[in-house]
Amino acid sequence: MSFEKLAELIEKKNNPTVMGLDPKLDYVPVFIREGKTVGDALFEFNKGLIDCVSDIIPAVKPQSAFYEMYGIEGLKALDRTISYAKEAGLYVITDVKRGDIGSTAEAYAEAFFGPASAGTDCVTVNPYLGSDGVMPFVLAAEKYDKAIFVLVKTSNPSSAELQDIDCGGVPLYIKTAELVKKWGECESGKKRVGAVVGATHPRQLKELREALPDVFFLVPGYGAQGGTAEDVRFAFCPDGNGAVVNSSRGLMCAYKKQSDDANYQKYTRQAALEMRDALNSVRK
Amino acid sequence: MSFEKLAELIEKKNNPTVMGLDPKLDYVPVFIREGKTVGDALFEFNKGLIDCVSDIIPAVKPQSAFYEMYGIEGLKALDRTISYAKEAGLYVITDVKRGDIGSTAEAYAEAFFGPASAGTDCVTVNPYLGSDGVMPFVLAAEKYDKAIFVLVKTSNPSSAELQDIDCGGVPLYIKTAELVKKWGECESGKKRVGAVVGATHPRQLKELREALPDVFFLVPGYGAQGGTAEDVRFAFCPDGNGAVVNSSRGLMCAYKKQSDDANYQKYTRQAALEMRDALNSVRK
Numbered sequence: 001m002s003f004e005k006l007a008e009l010i011e012k013k014n015n016p017t018v019m020g021l022d023p024k025l026d027y028v029p030v031f032i033r034e035g036k037t038v039g040d041a042l043f044e045f046n047k048g049l050i051d052c053v054s055d056i057i058p059a060v061k062p063q064s065a066f067y068e069m070y071g072i073e074g075l076k077a078l079d080r081t082i083s084y085a086k087e088a089g090l091y092v093i094t095d096v097k098r099g100d101i102g103s104t105a106e107a108y109a110e111a112f113f114g115p116a117s118a119g120t121d122c123v124t125v126n127p128y129l130g131s132d133g134v135m136p137f138v139l140a141a142e143k144y145d146k147a148i149f150v151l152v153k154t155s156n157p158s159s160a161e162l163q164d165i166d167c168g169g170v171p172l173y174i175k176t177a178e179l180v181k182k183w184g185e186c187e188s189g190k191k192r193v194g195a196v197v198g199a200t201h202p203r204q205l206k207e208l209r210e211a212l213p214d215v216f217f218l219v220p221g222y223g224a225q226g227g228t229a230e231d232v233r234f235a236f237c238p239d240g241n242g243a244v245v246n247s248s249r250g251l252m253c254a255y256k257k258q259s260d261d262a263n264y265q266k267y268t269r270q271a272a273l274e275m276r277d278a279l280n281s282v283r284k
Numbered sequence: 285m286s287f288e289k290l291a292e293l294i295e296k297k298n299n300p301t302v303m304g305l306d307p308k309l310d311y312v313p314v315f316i317r318e319g320k321t322v323g324d325a326l327f328e329f330n331k332g333l334i335d336c337v338s339d340i341i342p343a344v345k346p347q348s349a350f351y352e353m354y355g356i357e358g359l360k361a362l363d364r365t366i367s368y369a370k371e372a373g374l375y376v377i378t379d380v381k382r383g384d385i386g387s388t389a390e391a392y393a394e395a396f397f398g399p400a401s402a403g404t405d406c407v408t409v410n411p412y413l414g415s416d417g418v419m420p421f422v423l424a425a426e427k428y429d430k431a432i433f434v435l436v437k438t439s440n441p442s443s444a445e446l447q448d449i450d451c452g453g454v455p456l457y458i459k460t461a462e463l464v465k466k467w468g469e470c471e472s473g474k475k476r477v478g479a480v481v482g483a484t485h486p487r488q489l490k491e492l493r494e495a496l497p498d499v500f501f502l503v504p505g506y507g508a509q510g511g512t513a514e515d516v517r518f519a520f521c522p523d524g525n526g527a528v529v530n531s532s533r534g535l536m537c538a539y540k541k542q543s544d545d546a547n548y549q550k551y552t553r554q555a556a557l558e559m560r561d562a563l564n565s566v567r568k
Contacts, residue, residue, distance in 0.1 A: 022388070065384060065391035071363075071400055072356055079355075095388075099410060100349060100381055101440040101504075104306070107349035116355055126383060128412045128435060130442030154413050156385040161414030165451045165459055172456065175449055220385075 001121045002191040003147055003216040006091045007241055009058035015276040016236070016283065018059040018093060018218070020248025021046050021081060022066045027252050029261035039073035042066075046081045049252060050088050052265035053272045059091040061218075061246055079118035092120045093218065093244075097151065099126030099133045109140035122147040124196060124218070127176050134183055142188035147216075150183070152176045152208060155198025155221030173204065177211045184215055194218055197235065199227025199245060206234035217243040222275070223250025229278035240283040247275055285405045286475040287431055287500040290375045291525055293342035299560040300520070300567065302343040302377060302502070304532025305330050305365060306350045311536050313545035323357035326350075330365045333536060334372050336549035337556045343375040345502075345530050363402035376404045377502065377528075381435065383410030383417045393424035406431040408480060408502070411460050418467055426472035431500075434467070436460045436492060439482025439505030457488065461495050468499055478502055481519065483511025483529060490518035501527040506559070507534025513562035524567040531559055 010016050025038065028045045036044065050060065060081075067078035078094075085092045098108045112123045125137050125148045137148045153163055153173040163173045177195065184193035194216035197208050205219070219235045221227040222245045235243040254271035255264035294300050309322065312329045320328065334344065344365075351362035362378075369376045382392045396407045409421050409432045421432045437447055437457040447457045461479065468477035478500035481492050489503070503519045505511040506529045519527040538555035539548035 024387075024391075063384075063388055063391075065382075065388045065395065069391045069395040069398070069400075071395075072359060075356060075359065095384075097384055097410075098349075098381070099383075099412075100347075100379075101438065103308075104347055104349045107308075107347075107353045111349065111353040111355075114353070116353075126381075126410050126412055128383075128410055128446055129438050129440055130445030130447070132440050132442040151412060154385065154417075156413055156416050158414030158416040161463060162412055162456070162459065163414070165456065167449045167451050167456070172446070172449065172451070176446065179445060 001091065001145055001147065003194060004191050006059060006216070006244065009091055010241065010244065013056055013058050014280065015056055015058060016244050016279050017057050017272060017275050018061045018244045018246045019049065019053060019057050019251050019272065020061045020063060020220070020246050021049065021252070022063040022248045023252070024066060027249070029255065029264050031261055037073060038070050039077040042070070042074065042077040043080045047084055048265055049268055050085055050090065052269045053251070054088040054090060056269070056276060057090070057272055059093060059244055060085045061093040061095050063095040063248070082118040082120050086119050091122070093122040093124070093149065094120040095124050097124045097126050099129050101129060102132040102136060105133050105136035109137045113140045113144040113146045120146070122149065124149045124151065126151050127179060131179070131183070138183055138186065138189045138193060141192040147192040147194065149194040149196045149218040150176070150180050152180060152195040153197045153201055153204045155200045155225055155227070159198065173208070174211060177208055180215060181212055196220065199232045200225055202231040202234065205232065209234050209237070213237065218246065219243055220246040223247040229282045232279070233282040236283040245279055250275070285375065285429055285431065287478060288475050290343060290500070290528065293375055294525065294528065297340055297342050298564065299340055299342060300528050300563050301341050301556060301559050302345045302528045302530045303333065303337060303341050303535050303556065304345045304347060304504070304530050305333065305536070306347040306532045307536070308350060311533070313539065313548050315545055321357060322354050323361040326354070326358065326361040327364045331368055332549055333552055334369055334374065336553045337535070338372040338374060340553070340560065341374070341556055343377060343528055344369045345377040345379050347379040347532070366402035366404050370403050375406070377406040377408070377433065378404040379408050381408045381410050383413050385413060386416040386420060389417050389420040393421045397424045397428040397430045404430070406433065408433045408435065410435050411463060415463070415467070422467055422470065422473045422477060425476045431476040431478065433478040433480045433502040434460070434464050436464060436479040437481045437485055437488045439484045439509055439511070443482065457492070458495060461492055464499060465496055480504065483516045484509055486515040486518065489516065493518050493521070497521065502530065503527055504530040507531040513566045516563070517566040520567040529563055534559070
């Protein structure tokens with residue numbers, strides 16, 4: 001679905017949080033793992049996480065790698081997770097970071113958005129190949145009522161190696177941002193092309209919000225990766241909208257600090273409420 | 285396996301060709317499709333293609349997107365294809381172009397190289413996230429005796445939009461090449477970190493071969509995408525080694541020019557022999 005729908009859900013729940021669903025097996029409480037296949041354990045954990053926050057969180061972001069690493073079984077768990085989250089009324093961003101030449105990008109877009117897919121609302125896309133690697137996703141997004149977030153400035157420590165390279169007075173991520181703007185301004189791209197900008201880069205968040213005033217931001221890196229509510233203040237538009245902030249470990253593994261596996265849902269919900277309040281305190 | 289093993293296979297078969305296995309369903313001859321599930325049809329076609337060239341071609345490159353687009357069934361066909369190609373003695377490069385933050389890159393590296401994988405020798409990796417998106421693949425490559433090709437200058441028309449941006453007198457792809465050199469010079473990366481440079485950019489092939497004299501090149505874009513043997517001349521090292529050139533449609537769909545589905549293997553083999561001779565004429 002377009003970002004208008006995501007914005008409506010954020011408004012309704014008064015919460016710009018997306019919960020990452022990156023289920024490393026050792027994130028899953030032991031009592032859930034016991035007696036189950038890996039795929040069933042991942043899905044059961046995700047289901048429990050969704051159940052305990054779906055009334056207060058608007059979106060989830062499964063990271064494809066953590067399912068792909070368990071092969072076919074993992075991918076089935078991913079599809080079930082996407083379906084379950086959709087049934088729970090959540091916006092689903094599947095983090096796949098694909099990027100390839102035109103005909104191949106078309107195949108990926110069909111894989112994630114087409115009628116045989118599990119029904120994700122949105123995927124992440126890598127910009128390194130330029131327009132003909134991205135536009136097939138934009139066209140498919142319009143066709144199937146979906147959206148994409150394009151990597152601009154990622155949250156990881158070495159993102160600077162290429163993304164911050166000086167390109168005639170501006171860093172590369174600004175050049176990428178200019179492409180994102182162009183893709184989002186084409187007829188198919190309106191309200192469907194967003195940008196990924198890491199919570200770990202507050203200065204760049206501010207700079208990119210100014211460069212892309214009308215573009216929806218997905219902001220990873222909050223919590224375990226080091227980003228704080230203060231750091232993401234400038235991800236939001238002046239009206240407090242236009243961004244979702246992701247936390248994965250901070251929500252999924254909240255129970256670990258308490259050594260109380262059985263009540264993991266209680267701690268995830270508590271962490272989600274704290275994150276909501278922290279984000280609302282800086283965006284309004 | 286490291287690129288030394290790939291080089292041995294190229295030497296033995298006197299052929300630097302890699303056959304792309306990108307089985308769009310309409311590439312598959314109708315008589316193979318009839319009465320089969322999509323997954324079985326894709327695998328049967330791949331098997332037929334491998335059978336008719338495995339004595340003259342050293343490597344194959346399945347493009348993951350064309351399997352992922354058929355969901356679980358497609359992924360099973362990909363795994364079967366990788367296993368079959370390995371049994372046939374071929375070097376397998378799975379074209380996945382993944383790239384993500386550290387912990388996620390680790391999960392992908394485990395997915396493709398780990399004990400539960402189908403056993404590919406090599407994958408393609410996107411450099412946009414920098415070292416901590418790539419090094420987990422390099423470390424896993426050493427651990428499991430695998431290799432990676434990092435995208436440097438891709439074959440598609442819009443590759444220039446980011447990759448050719450001027451970065452203080454040199455284009456971005458040269459900055460990427462410097463990173464590839466660094467990754468390949470670390471202890472784990474020796475003979476395991478190659479570069480993707482498109483056949484459609486002969487000038488850049490020459491420039492990058494000079495910048496990366498010891499790096500193995502994967503050169504896509506030959507044939508249907510427009511690259512010729514003359515265009516890829518400078519991909520090779522002065523001794524005629526150090527590169528593999530990919531053709532997908534040119535080999536897989538050779539039968540289409542003849543409208544002779546039943547004998548598709550004959551035409552694929554003929555096209556492969558022509559490609560081998562054309563490449564050998566420029567590299568020696």
